[in-house]
Amino acid sequence: MRLYVTPTSPYARKVRIALIEKGLPCDIEQVDLRDPEHAAKEQNPLGKVPVLVANDGTAIYDSTVILQYLELMHPQPALFPVDAKERIHALRLEALADGIMDATIAWVMEHRRSKDCQDPALLHKQAGKVQSGLAYLQEKARTWTPATEAPLPLEQIAAAAAVGYVDLRAPELLVSCADLQRWYLALRSRPSLRETSPQ
Ligand SMILES: N[C@@H](CCC(=O)N[C@@H](CS)C(=O)NCC(=O)O)C(=O)O
The missing domain is CATH 3.40.30.10 (Glutaredoxin)
Structure with missing residues (x-):
C-alpha cells in the first residue's frame, strides 16, 4: 500500500x-x-x-x-467497536474531530490573510466551532481510560489528530481545555503519535 x-x-x-x-x-x-x-x-x-x-x-x-x-x-486488531450503537457513536466522534480540523484550517487560512483583509465574523465563527468541538471532546476524554496497549480506538485516533492539529496551528483555541491537553500530552509518547507528530 x-x-x-x-x-x-x-x-x-x-x-x-x-x-x-x-x-x-x-x-x-x-x-x-x-x-x-x-x-x-x-x-x-x-x-x-x-x-x-x-x-x-x-x-x-x-x-x-x-x-x-x-x-x-484487516479486521484485527479492531479499531471500530462491534456493537452497532457504539460504532455509530465512534463514527460520530470521528465526524466531530474532522469538523474541528475543517474549522481550524478555515480559521488558519483566514488568519494568514493580511489584517485589513480578514473577516472578523468568519474568524469568530470558525473559532467557535473549534472551541465547542474541543469542549465536547474534552467531556468524552474524561471518560477514556488511559490507552496503554494497542490498538487505540477510532474515536481517540480521530481526537488525537484533531487536537494535535489545533495544538500545532492554533494553540490559543486549545487553552481553555486543560484536561484535553493533558490527555493529549499523555498520549503523545505512544509510538503511533510520536512517529506521526507534525512538530
Ligand atoms: N475530508 C477529507 C479532507 C482532506 C483535505 O482537505 N486535505 C487537505 C490537506 S490537510 C488537502 O488536501 N487540501 C488541498 C486542497 O484542498 O486542494 C479527508 O478526510 O481526507
Missing part, C-alpha cells in the same frame, strides 16, 4: 496513526500541494490528501473511507 500525505495534514495523520496501531506496513509519500501536478492528483480528482493506493491499485479517499477500508480488509 502507498499513502499520499503532507507532513502536517491532520486527516493524513489520522490514517497514519491507524496504520501503525494496526501494524500495517505502508509506503508514505509526501506531496507538495502547491505543485499543480502533484502525485496524489492522479489518484484523487479533488487533488486532496490523504489518498491510499491499495495493493491492487485502487485509490481510496477520503480519510474516513480509508479507515473503513483498513478495518474491512
Whole structure:
C-alpha cells in the first residue's frame, strides 16, 4: 500500500496513526500541494490528501473511507467497536474531530490573510466551532481510560489528530481545555503519535 500525505495534514495523520496501531506496513509519500501536478492528483480528482493506493491499485479517499477500508480488509486488531450503537457513536466522534480540523484550517487560512483583509465574523465563527468541538471532546476524554496497549480506538485516533492539529496551528483555541491537553500530552509518547507528530 502507498499513502499520499503532507507532513502536517491532520486527516493524513489520522490514517497514519491507524496504520501503525494496526501494524500495517505502508509506503508514505509526501506531496507538495502547491505543485499543480502533484502525485496524489492522479489518484484523487479533488487533488486532496490523504489518498491510499491499495495493493491492487485502487485509490481510496477520503480519510474516513480509508479507515473503513483498513478495518474491512484487516479486521484485527479492531479499531471500530462491534456493537452497532457504539460504532455509530465512534463514527460520530470521528465526524466531530474532522469538523474541528475543517474549522481550524478555515480559521488558519483566514488568519494568514493580511489584517485589513480578514473577516472578523468568519474568524469568530470558525473559532467557535473549534472551541465547542474541543469542549465536547474534552467531556468524552474524561471518560477514556488511559490507552496503554494497542490498538487505540477510532474515536481517540480521530481526537488525537484533531487536537494535535489545533495544538500545532492554533494553540490559543486549545487553552481553555486543560484536561484535553493533558490527555493529549499523555498520549503523545505512544509510538503511533510520536512517529506521526507534525512538530
Ligand atoms: N475530508 C477529507 C479532507 C482532506 C483535505 O482537505 N486535505 C487537505 C490537506 S490537510 C488537502 O488536501 N487540501 C488541498 C486542497 O484542498 O486542494 C479527508 O478526510 O481526507
